[in-house]
Amino acid sequence: MAFDKMELKDIEVWDGNHAAAQAMRQAQIDVVAAYPITPSTPIVEGYAKFKADNYVEGEFVMVESEHAAMSGCVGAAAAGGRVATATSSQGLALMAEVLYQASGMRLPIVLNLVNRALAAPLNVNGDHSDMYMVRDSGWIQFDAFSPQEAYDLNLIAFRVSEDHDVRIPAIINQDGFITSHTAQGVHTLSDDVAYNFVGEYKPMNDMLDFENPVTHGVQTEEDWHFEHKARQHNDMMTIVPGKIEEVFADFEKLTGRKYNKVECYDMNDADVAVVCMGTSVETAREVATEMRAKGIKAGVVGIRVFRPFPFFEIAEAIKDIKAVAVLDRCAPGGAAGTLFNEISGSLYNTDLKIALSGYIYGLGGRDLTKAHLVDLFNELQANADAGKVLTQQQQFIGVRGPKLAYL
Amino acid sequence: MSEMKKIKNLKEFSTSADRFEGANLLCPGCAHSIIVREVLNATNDDLVLASSTGCLEVCTAVYPYTSWDASWIHIGFENSSTAVAGAEAMYNALKTKGRLKQPDRTPKFVAFGGDGSSYDIGFQWISGCMERNHNMMYIVLDNEVYANTGGQRSSSTPIGASATTSPAGTISYGEQKNKKDMLGIMGAHNIPYAAQVSPNKWKDMVKKIQKGFATEGAVFINAVSPCTTEWKFDPKDTMHLADLSTDSLVFPLYEIIEGHELNITYRPKNIVPVEEYLAAQGRFKHLFKDQYKHVISEWQTRVDENWEYLQRREAARV
Numbered sequence: 001m002a003f004d005k006m007e008l009k010d011i012e013v014w015d016g017n018h019a020a021a022q023a024m025r026q027a028q029i030d031v032v033a034a035y036p037i038t039p040s041t042p043i044v045e046g047y048a049k050f051k052a053d054n055y056v057e058g059e060f061v062m063v064e065s066e067h068a069a070m071s072g073c074v075g076a077a078a079a080g081g082r083v084a085t086a087t088s089s090q091g092l093a094l095m096a097e098v099l100y101q102a103s104g105m106r107l108p109i110v111l112n113l114v115n116r117a118l119a120a121p122l123n124v125n126g127d128h129s130d131m132y133m134v135r136d137s138g139w140i141q142f143d144a145f146s147p148q149e150a151y152d153l154n155l156i157a158f159r160v161s162e163d164h165d166v167r168i169p170a171i172i173n174q175d176g177f178i179t180s181h182t183a184q185g186v187h188t189l190s191d192d193v194a195y196n197f198v199g200e201y202k203p204m205n206d207m208l209d210f211e212n213p214v215t216h217g218v219q220t221e222e223d224w225h226f227e228h229k230a231r232q233h234n235d236m237m238t239i240v241p242g243k244i245e246e247v248f249a250d251f252e253k254l255t256g257r258k259y260n261k262v263e264c265y266d267m268n269d270a271d272v273a274v275v276c277m278g279t280s281v282e283t284a285r286e287v288a289t290e291m292r293a294k295g296i297k298a299g300v301v302g303i304r305v306f307r308p309f310p311f312f313e314i315a316e317a318i319k320d321i322k323a324v325a326v327l328d329r330c331a332p333g334g335a336a337g338t339l340f341n342e343i344s345g346s347l348y349n350t351d352l353k354i355a356l357s358g359y360i361y362g363l364g365g366r367d368l369t370k371a372h373l374v375d376l377f378n379e380l381q382a383n384a385d386a387g388k389v390l391t392q393q394q395q396f397i398g399v400r401g402p403k404l405a406y407l
Numbered sequence: 408m409s410e411m412k413k414i415k416n417l418k419e420f421s422t423s424a425d426r427f428e429g430a431n432l433l434c435p436g437c438a439h440s441i442i443v444r445e446v447l448n449a450t451n452d453d454l455v456l457a458s459s460t461g462c463l464e465v466c467t468a469v470y471p472y473t474s475w476d477a478s479w480i481h482i483g484f485e486n487s488s489t490a491v492a493g494a495e496a497m498y499n500a501l502k503t504k505g506r507l508k509q510p511d512r513t514p515k516f517v518a519f520g521g522d523g524s525s526y527d528i529g530f531q532w533i534s535g536c537m538e539r540n541h542n543m544m545y546i547v548l549d550n551e552v553y554a555n556t557g558g559q560r561s562s563s564t565p566i567g568a569s570a571t572t573s574p575a576g577t578i579s580y581g582e583q584k585n586k587k588d589m590l591g592i593m594g595a596h597n598i599p600y601a602a603q604v605s606p607n608k609w610k611d612m613v614k615k616i617q618k619g620f621a622t623e624g625a626v627f628i629n630a631v632s633p634c635t636t637e638w639k640f641d642p643k644d645t646m647h648l649a650d651l652s653t654d655s656l657v658f659p660l661y662e663i664i665e666g667h668e669l670n671i672t673y674r675p676k677n678i679v680p681v682e683e684y685l686a687a688q689g690r691f692k693h694l695f696k697d698q699y700k701h702v703i704s705e706w707q708t709r710v711d712e713n714w715e716y717l718q719r720r721e722a723a724r725v
Contacts, residue, residue: 030500033493057504059496063489064535071486071532075493078480079455081501083493101482207478207494208501209508210453215473217481224470 003057006050008188016179019147019186020086020112020172021046023154025055026194027110030081030201033061033072037091038124039176040114044086058082066091070098070109077107078216080206082158084109088176089116092130096137102169103138103232105217108161109169110154111139115278116176117364125365126176128277128329131306132338138232140170140240141306145263145281148186150174152257155189158198159247165239167204168232173306175278177365189255197254236308244305261310263302264317266292270299272380273318275343276327277303280361280368284327287373296381303339314346322384323355325376327397329362336394336407355383358407361397372397411617412451417609423448428474432466436635436642438649439463439548441606446517446546447477449616453514454478455494459487459524462555463548485529487518492541515620516543522563523553526587537596537625544619544626547589550634558637562587565657567702568690570637575693580702585709590663593627597666601627603658607649611660611672618662631658639689648687655684656714661721669720681707 006025014022021043024032034044044062051060058081063069069085077083087095092113102109115131117123131141142157144150153172161170174180189197205214220228241261248259265285267273274284281302288298301317303310318324328337335341340358347354359376362368376397383389392405414420426447433440439462447454454477458464464481467474482490495516501507518536520529525547533545552570553559560570565586569575573582594601599622604612612630619626633640633648640648652658653673660673682703685691694702 030504031493031496033489033496057500059500059503061492061496061539063492064531064538068486068489068532068535071482071489072493072496074482075457075480075490076497076500077493078490079494079497081497081506083497097483098486105482203508206508207455207480208498208514210478210512210514211509213476213478215468215475215479218468218470218473219465219481220470 004054005191006055008190010188011185012188013183014147014151014186015181015183016144016147016150016174017042017114017181018046019151020154020174021050022188023151023194024084025050026189026191027082027084027155027158027198028058028195029084030058031061031073031076031083032058032085033063033069033076034085035063035066035069035087035091037066037088039116039126039180040086040088040091040112042180043112043114066095067098070095070102073109074098074102074105074107077102077109078105078206079208080203082162082201084111086112086114088114089118089130092134093118096134099134099137099139101217104228106167106232107169108167110157110161111169111171112154113171113173114176114180115173123364124176126178126278127363127365129331131173132330134171135307135338138168138236139307140168142170142172143277143304143306144172144174144179145279145302147179147182147184150179151186151188152251152255152259155194155198156247156251156259160240160243162201163243164202164204166235166243168236168240173278178279187255187257193254197251240308241310259304260313261305262313262317263304265300265302267299267301267317267321269297270321271297271384272323272377273299273301273321274325274327274373274376275301275303275318275339277306277339278329280327280329283368283370284373287370287377291374291377296377298377309342311346314343315350315352318354319350319352321354322387323357323380325380326356326358328358328360331363332360332394340394355387355389357383357389357391358394359397360394366398368398411621412449414449414613420448420609420613424451426454426476428476431474432469433462434636434642436645437462438550438606438632438634438645441645442546442548442630442632443519445606445609445612446616449613450515450620452620453512455491455498455514455516457481457487457490457518459520459529460484461521461524463519463521465555484524486532487520487524488529488533488536488545491516491518491543492536492539495541495543516541518543518545520545520547521554522547522549522551523561526563526589527561533593533627534596537593537598537627540598540624542624544628546628546630548632549629550632550637551586552634552637554634554637563589567694567699567706569693570690580694580699590627590629594663594666598627599624600662600664602662603629603631603660605631605649605653605658605660607646608653608660608673615662615672637690640687644687651679651684651687655679655681656710657681657684659714659717661717667725669717671717671721681710
């Protein structure tokens with residue numbers, strides 16, 4: 001029985017989860033192996049309903065854990081076809097072992113990661129602990145700040161990940177609840193246009209080609225392991241960035257929506273800037289505009305591609321800024337914030353002397369308010385005027401109790 | 408529909424199709440390679456294979472070499488079952504979509520795992536695959552110990568065996584727990600076919616494997632795999648140990664169809680005392696000291712009771 005196409009309005013009202021599920025449907029995935037977990041569950045449920053209503057021709061396997069979900073995805077991808085899944089938080093932690101195996105085996109898989117805090121204490125709300133936990137897993141990581149971007153980046157991710165020069169799995173992050181459960185207008189593509197953009201899956205080293213049997217997942221010790229890992233890193237550093245730019249450019253030609261590895265807002269003449277990820281980018285943009293009315297030249301940098309990390313684009317974006325704050329939505333666990341460290345690394349061997357400070361915020365879904373950002377921009381302006389960081393380098397925003405500041 | 412392979416005699420069977428190379432790193436006398444060859448040689452169909460981390464995996468796929476002349480995948484310790492289930496799902500998807508490169512083939516999907524990766528760490532994954540009834544076969548190479556890592560106990564290690572994490576000593580006879588009844592548990596998933604096999608009874612084994620291959624849906628096979636290194640016997644005695652295991656009824660050979668139809672497929676003419684099976688292995692040597700001899704007689708009682716139980720189930724069709 002042929003599957004049905006879905007008629008979509010030019011603009012649909014979708015939350016981030018539904019936007020991701022729709023993009024997965026349009027990509028005509030061959031196998032989805034998945035397990036539900038808050039807040040990504042509606043992606044899996046939405047896809048299941050598409051399947052039940054004959055909008056999906058591929059296989060949908062509801063397995064018994066997230067580890068099995070990614071294990072099934074790896075087996076399916078090695079067999080030779082398009083594969084995707086979704087998870088959050090504890091689920092990602094459980095499947096983390098297999099994330100490394102998927103990337104090490106160079107299997108293109110798309111994972112929608114709806115960001116959520118990691119227990120303990122148990123918490124279902126959004127922060128970036130899960131995203132950071134797998135930062136070294138060898139996966140490409142995109143970050144969507146809105147449902148529209150969750151939709152677009154899904155279509156983009158298949159193209160990048162499945163390219164035969166790349167063959168590296170990709171994660172699309174979106175903020176738990178704030179993006180995943182907040183409905184907004186989403187500009188859609190028709191099923192045919194979306195699928196044509198993603199393109200037909202082209203198998204490589206597929207186990208189902210019986211004329212060419214292939215061995216996947218071998219053992220290497222000190223004789224070859226290093227070369228494999230180095231090659232993987234080399235491709236992330238040298239091939240993936242260009243491929244992402246190429247696919248972003250194709251997507252802009254098709255839709256007019258332009259994506260960049262680093263998204264700059266009012267940065268050209270800014271004195272002070274905030275670097276952040278997720279929905280905080282949109283909040284920071286709004287506050288930056290309001291700060292300009294008060295005479296503070298504020299800008300915002302959003303990280304669109306977290307892996308491979310856009311070192312040069314970051315340095316270029318903030319090279320003329322006097323004071324920069326890096327916002328990390330994850331408990332730093334005895335170190336500087338993860339994103340703070342990346343930005344520091346981007347700048348270290350340059351001549352740039354930027355007053356760089358880090359802020360920990362929003363853990364377990366705690367709101368980042370406009371008032372917080374107004375205070376932050378004022379603090380940055382003071383740093384800019386002084387030409388140095390006047391506070392301690394690491395501060396906490398919005399946590400109760402005595403002020404926390406370190407380093 | 409694939410044609411079932413006809414097998415005339417052992418010589419022809421053992422050389423009929425070499426999709427598993429003799430060039431591998433398994434110990435001389437290891438039963439794993441014998442079992443794998445018996446499984447692969449039971450069919451002429453294409454194969455999609457998986458192995459969990461363990462002896463079979465580390466000895467057959469060390470880059471840049473492979474012992475496998477069929478598609479094969481290893482992911483981790485616990486998930487060979489789900490790896491094959493994912494591949495089987497992909498086969499179904501591509502079949503539906505008309506994208507199979509060789510659409511006329513009838514591939515068989517087979518996952519191997521040791522008892523550590525099956526009775527213990529991969530138990531949930533196998534249960535999931537059986538419950539979802541993927542069209543696949545899961546085969547345990549049951550040597551009752553974590554052999555690859557040097558002989559630690561698993562939940563398949565039988566009571567009284569000395570393993571490195573349950574060693575025999577001045578106050579301990581070694582492993583304190585009875586072996587998990589894996590076949591009973593898998594049978595209770597009401598899967599189309601579950602069976603226990605032994606490489607020495609190759610006709611019984613190939614019949615069951617072929618029955619499994621002809622089955623639509625999930626198949627579970629528990630294969631006794633005497634381990635020369637950890638059971639501590641001479642490598643030339645592997646088949647002798649397999650004989651002792653089946654003829655003592657420590658490893659009775661039977662099948663469970665749809666969870667309720669139990670058939671005993673081998674009734675030894677001369678039942679060997681359990682003591683003889685134990686005496687042939689170094690891992691049970693300490694049981695023959697006076698202080699631990701009670702373990703042997705208790706074991707004989709358990710084997711007798713289990714044999715009675717299997718026969719009652721067979722008769723009652725439950």
